[in-house]
Amino acid sequence: MAVPTAQGPGHSPSVPGPGALADNLLAPLASESYVHQRDQGRTPAEITDALTHLAHGVLTLDAGPGGP
Incomplete structure (x- = not known):
């Protein structure tokens, strides 16, 4: 999966x-973050x-409906 960038083709302001x-x-x-969550x-x-999820x-x- 190519991630669009501000300089690259296909750039989307929302990405x-x-x-x-x-x-x-x-x-x-x-x-x-870990310490805060434990606290x-x-x-x-x-x-x-939670991190696994x-x-x-x-x-x-990018898998869309039904997965990869």
């Missing part, structure tokens, strides 16, 4: 560039399940 996408996808993996009472398993959602964005 952020790869740097912004990477920052947003990696932010939940920051140690501060809120979430278990390691709950955090792992997020990853699956991202990986199937």
